[in-house]
Amino acid sequence: MARTTPRRWRDIATDLLQRIEAGDLSPGDGSSGRRRLPPEKDLESYYGASRNTVRDALSWLQQQGFVVSEQGKGTFVVHRPNIVHVTLSAAELGLAPGNRSGQWYNRDAFIPASREVTVSPVKVEVQEGTKVIARYLQTNPGSEFVSRHQELFLDERPWALQTSFYPLSFATEGASRLLYPRDIPEGAVAYLGETLGYSEVGFHDEIRARIPDENEKRFFNLGDSAADVVFETVRTAYSPDGKAFRLTVTVWPADRTRLHYNNGKVPDDVLRTPGLGPSDHAPRESPPADDAGSG
Amino acid sequence: MARTTPRRWRDIATDLLQRIEAGDLSPGDGSSGRRRLPPEKDLESYYGASRNTVRDALSWLQQQGFVVSEQGKGTFVVHRPNIVHVTLSAAELGLAPGNRSGQWYNRDAFIPASREVTVSPVKVEVQEGTKVIARYLQTNPGSEFVSRHQELFLDERPWALQTSFYPLSFATEGASRLLYPRDIPEGAVAYLGETLGYSEVGFHDEIRARIPDENEKRFFNLGDSAADVVFETVRTAYSPDGKAFRLTVTVWPADRTRLHYNNGKVPDDVLRTPGLGPSDHAPRESPPADDAGSG
DNA sequence: TGGGATTTGTTCGTATGTATG
DNA sequence: ACATACATACGAACAAATCCC
Numbered sequence: 001m002a003r004t005t006p007r008r009w010r011d012i013a014t015d016l017l018q019r020i021e022a023g024d025l026s027p028g029d030g031s032s033g034r035r036r037l038p039p040e041k042d043l044e045s046y047y048g049a050s051r052n053t054v055r056d057a058l059s060w061l062q063q064q065g066f067v068v069s070e071q072g073k074g075t076f077v078v079h080r081p082n083i084v085h086v087t088l089s090a091a092e093l094g095l096a097p098g099n100r101s102g103q104w105y106n107r108d109a110f111i112p113a114s115r116e117v118t119v120s121p122v123k124v125e126v127q128e129g130t131k132v133i134a135r136y137l138q139t140n141p142g143s144e145f146v147s148r149h150q151e152l153f154l155d156e157r158p159w160a161l162q163t164s165f166y167p168l169s170f171a172t173e174g175a176s177r178l179l180y181p182r183d184i185p186e187g188a189v190a191y192l193g194e195t196l197g198y199s200e201v202g203f204h205d206e207i208r209a210r211i212p213d214e215n216e217k218r219f220f221n222l223g224d225s226a227a228d229v230v231f232e233t234v235r236t237a238y239s240p241d242g243k244a245f246r247l248t249v250t251v252w253p254a255d256r257t258r259l260h261y262n263n264g265k266v267p268d269d270v271l272r273t274p275g276l277g278p279s280d281h282a283p284r285e286s287p288p289a290d291d292a293g294s295g
Numbered sequence: 296m297a298r299t300t301p302r303r304w305r306d307i308a309t310d311l312l313q314r315i316e317a318g319d320l321s322p323g324d325g326s327s328g329r330r331r332l333p334p335e336k337d338l339e340s341y342y343g344a345s346r347n348t349v350r351d352a353l354s355w356l357q358q359q360g361f362v363v364s365e366q367g368k369g370t371f372v373v374h375r376p377n378i379v380h381v382t383l384s385a386a387e388l389g390l391a392p393g394n395r396s397g398q399w400y401n402r403d404a405f406i407p408a409s410r411e412v413t414v415s416p417v418k419v420e421v422q423e424g425t426k427v428i429a430r431y432l433q434t435n436p437g438s439e440f441v442s443r444h445q446e447l448f449l450d451e452r453p454w455a456l457q458t459s460f461y462p463l464s465f466a467t468e469g470a471s472r473l474l475y476p477r478d479i480p481e482g483a484v485a486y487l488g489e490t491l492g493y494s495e496v497g498f499h500d501e502i503r504a505r506i507p508d509e510n511e512k513r514f515f516n517l518g519d520s521a522a523d524v525v526f527e528t529v530r531t532a533y534s535p536d537g538k539a540f541r542l543t544v545t546v547w548p549a550d551r552t553r554l555h556y557n558n559g560k561v562p563d564d565v566l567r568t569p570g571l572g573p574s575d576h577a578p579r580e581s582p583p584a585d586d587a588g589s590g
Numbered sequence: 591t592g593g594g595a596t597t598t599g600t601t602c603g604t605a606t607g608t609a610t611g
Numbered sequence: 612a613c614a615t616a617c618a619t620a621c622g623a624a625c626a627a628a629t630c631c632c
Contacts, residue, residue, distance in 0.1 A: 007618095007619080008619075008620070009619075009620085039596075039597055039598085040597075040598070041596090041597080049620080049621085050620065050621045050622065051621090051622090051623095052619095052620070052621070052622085053619080053620055053621075055598090055599095056619080056620085058598095063358060063519060064506070064519075065506070069597095069598065069599090070597090070598075070628085070629090071597075071598045071599055071627065071628050071629075072596080072597055072598060072599095072627070072628030072629030072630075073596095073597070073598080073628080073629060073630085074596095074597065074598075074629095075597090075598080085501075088556070089556075089558060200559075201559050201560040202557070202558060202559030202560035202561040203557075203558050203559065203561070204555065204556070204557050204558075204561050204565050204569070205555065205556040205557075205558075206380075206553055206554070206555050206569065206570065207502065207526075207553065207554040207555070207556075208549070208553050208554075209504040209524055209526060209549040210522075210549075211359070211360070211521050211522060224358060224359075224521065225521065226358075226506050226519060226520065226521045226523065226524065227505075227506060228521065229504055229521065229524050229549075231502075231504060236565070238559075238560065238561055238562060238565075240560070242560075242562040254503070254504040254505075254524075258501055258502065258503050259501070259502040259503075260499065260500065260501050260502070261383070261384075261499070261500040261502075261556050262497070262498075262499050262500075263384060263497060263498050263499075263500075264495075264496050264497030264498065264533075265496040265497035265533065265535070265537075266497040266498070266499050266533055267533060267537040270499050270531070270533075274499070274501065275501065302599095302600080303600075303601070304600075304601090334615075334616055334617085335616070335617070336615090336616080344601080344602090345601065345602045345603070346602090346603090347600095347601070347602070347603085348600080348601060348602075350617090350618090351600080351601090353617095364616095364617065364618090365609090365610090365616090365617075366608065366609050366610080366616075366617045366618060367608075367609035367610035367611080367615075367616055367617065367618095368609080368610060368611090368615095368616070368617080369615095369616065369617080370616090370617080
């Protein structure tokens with residue numbers, strides 16, 4: 001039945017999605033490697049709908065993360081980058097010593113070998129701690145902290161944004177290098193051990209998913225689609241006396257990141273290659289249905 | 296002067312967001328406890344813009360998760376539920392025995408005491424494993440699995456969707472209760488220990504964030520906004536001989552869930568009350584700016 | 591370098607459909 | 612049955628970014 005009833009844009013979106021996933025769009029393309037959809041005017045005549053209706057369909061596809069539109073250029077199929085698997089369990093619990101099939105970044109994140117981690121210069125700030133930071137680090141609200149911020153790249157691509165907080169007193173009582181905007185090659189934890197005698201005997205991680213802020217959108221190249229969210233992990237490190245002495249906040253783009261934790265005895269191959277290799281299944285939003293409900 | 300320049304909807308969205316967060320909208324409301332925005336027609340005259348432009352603004356607010364529109368009823372400020380903190384580290388590593396300030400659900404998830412977990416009836420299916428399941432459980436693609444699916448509620452509210460997979464051979468070789476759609480009070484792991492001698496000596500977790508499918512949207516009452524994403528945790532449990540014998544996939548609504556992991560020695564109060572209590576800071580999308588960019 | 595064509599972005603106007611109360 | 616309110620759809624014009632000759 002010819003539905004003069006609404007939902008015209010859903011039909012168009014469904015059909016476009018099908019054509020996108022079948023790959024039969026813009027056959028003779030290849031300009032910048034991105035697949036391009038026909039211009040709105042063409043879709044208008046192809047589907048016999050008004051431009052606004054076509055735009056409603058494209059808008060839904062964009063919101064769901066399937067396409068992205070760029071003024072003056074066109075609408076393009078979104079290319080989702082490869083998944084990066086990051087292991088966050090402690091180094092001590094996981095790999096046998098001498099294992100060379102992976103590397104730890106900052107003793108916090110384990111990634112497969114053969115991938116290269118590069119970092120931006122450290123940006124150091126001294127700030128009054130927010131209530132949240134003070135609570136995590138068990139200090140008085142209003143006390144000062146050193147924050148050390150870095151942009152992390154994996155194979156030259158944006159990978160994570162990381163900020164560590166330390167009580168300012170650490171820097172004034174021996175660990176002065178915390179204040180210098182330079183990398184600490186041996187790692188901040190080891191340095192705090194040498195200078196102040198701290199050692200990390202445990203940590204607590206809190207994981208959330210949220211919408212990125214403008215800065216994160218720029219760095220990770222994220223848009224407004226529902227697929228463009230970030231993980232935020234907050235790691236609190238504890239010394240033997242139960243004092244929190246480091247707070248590290250890391251932000252990861254969730255569309256290309258999987259977080260892994262190991263606990264207890266886990267086979268070596270799982271430790272080495274989390275995610276298990278080949279193609280990752282990617283269950284996305286199901287095609288628009290009139291009403292998927294069964295009650 | 297009628298400004299013909301673009302971005303009219305951004306101005307409206309910014310202003311509406313400000314009014315929402317200031318709380319000065321629909322002063323005399325209270326019908327169902329939800330704050331309601333003025334109808335589109337009113338906003339049309341209030342801002343001196345066309346209805347379509349007002350709708351563009353509302354559409355953005357909805358996409359960002361600030362409001363939700365319901366046909367025939369109105370547009371309402373979104374009420375984000377309280378955050379639930381869930382600890383996923385193994386029971387053995389964490390709490391001292393006899394600690395009564397919390398409870399483990401299924402030995403997998405630790406939540407504060409005083410909250411009540413209820414579960415739906417178990418839905419049991421026997422299915423050919425997907426490639427992914429077979430890979431995780433180290434079996435041949437095409438072999439059969441028992442899946443046990445449950446809806447979990449916390450204080451009567453939807454909390455998580457959980458599905459566990461076991462090789463069908465487990466059920467045919469002694470652990471027949473896996474096939475019955477009834478709860479296994481002592482826990483499936485303990486039951487597999489009694490019947491088949493399996494014990495869980497370690498596990499591996501993989502965490503992702505993704506857009507919910509239609510079923511998850513219904514269960515968790517999620518919409519299409521970018522704030523409406525879910526965590527999916529995949530837990531693989533290992534026995535002493537390194538064999539994976541259980542695969543549990545759990546889906547959590549990310550807007551009201553924080554995941555926690557402990558590792559090593561962590562103070563007791565952190566173990567007991569992850570999230571540290573009072574109000575959770577909720578950095579959301581910053582108000583729309585003309586262009587936050589510098590390049 | 592310029593200028594016109596292409597393509598998406600924004601805004602307005604209008605009409606009708608559908609859900610709610 | 613009627614009014615309210617959001618959803619869908621069409622048509623039209625101009626703005627802004629990009630592309631191309």
